[in-house]
Amino acid sequence: MCFTIVTYTDWWCGYRQRTGRHRVDCNRRSCRLSDVHGDREDVHNCRVECTGRTAEDQHLIMERRRIVCGDCRMAGRGRREHPGAATLTTNGAQNGANGQINYQHLVAPGERLDDLDL
Numbered sequence: 001m002c003f004t005i006v007t008y009t010d011w012w013c014g015y016r017q018r019t020g021r022h023r024v025d026c027n028r029r030s031c032r033l034s035d036v037h038g039d040r041e042d043v044h045n046c047r048v049e050c051t052g053r054t055a056e057d058q059h060l061i062m063e064r065r066r067i068v069c070g071d072c073r074m075a076g077r078g079r080r081e082h083p084g085a086a087t088l089t090t091n092g093a094q095n096g097a098n099g100q101i102n103y104q105h106l107v108a109p110g111e112r113l114d115d116l117d118l
Contacts, residue, residue, distance in 0.1 A: 002026045002033040003055035008103070010061050013068035013077055014085020016103075061105045 005022040025034050032052040044050070067073070072082050 001028075001051065001053060001055040002031060004057045006057050006059045007062045008059065009063040009065060011065045011067065011069040011072070011082070012079050013072040013082035014080045015069040015072065015082040016061070017069065019062065059101050059103045061103055064105075 003024050003026075005024060006018060007020045007022065009017045009019050011017065025036075027036050028034050029036055029040055030050045031037055032046065032050050033054060037050065068077060068079070069082065072078075
């Protein structure tokens with residue numbers, strides 16, 4: 001199944017900025033959403049043999065900035081002072097609890113998420 005990667009940047013103030021959407025093609029000939037499906041030369045019953053659903057979007061935090069976002073800088077706010085940032089961490093939405101988005105952090109080799117001081 002094809003899916004979409006949604007990328008984000010986390011700012012020091014707690015703001016999570018969406019930076020892009022990237023379609024990932026599964027390259028399966030039986031997937032109607034894949035680019036290679038259109039290359040099929042065989043006669044087939046597409047309604048029966050092929051799928052057309054996407055897998056769940058994957059949400060990746062690609063960057064972590066150790067500065068506050070532009071809005072917080074202009075308002076004089078500091079670390080974890082972005083409006084709504086406390087709600088994200090206290091309600092567990094950041095970790096995918098209660099049906100919220102399950103964000104994943106990309107971490108460099110040898111780096112631990114606990115050491116990043118988010």
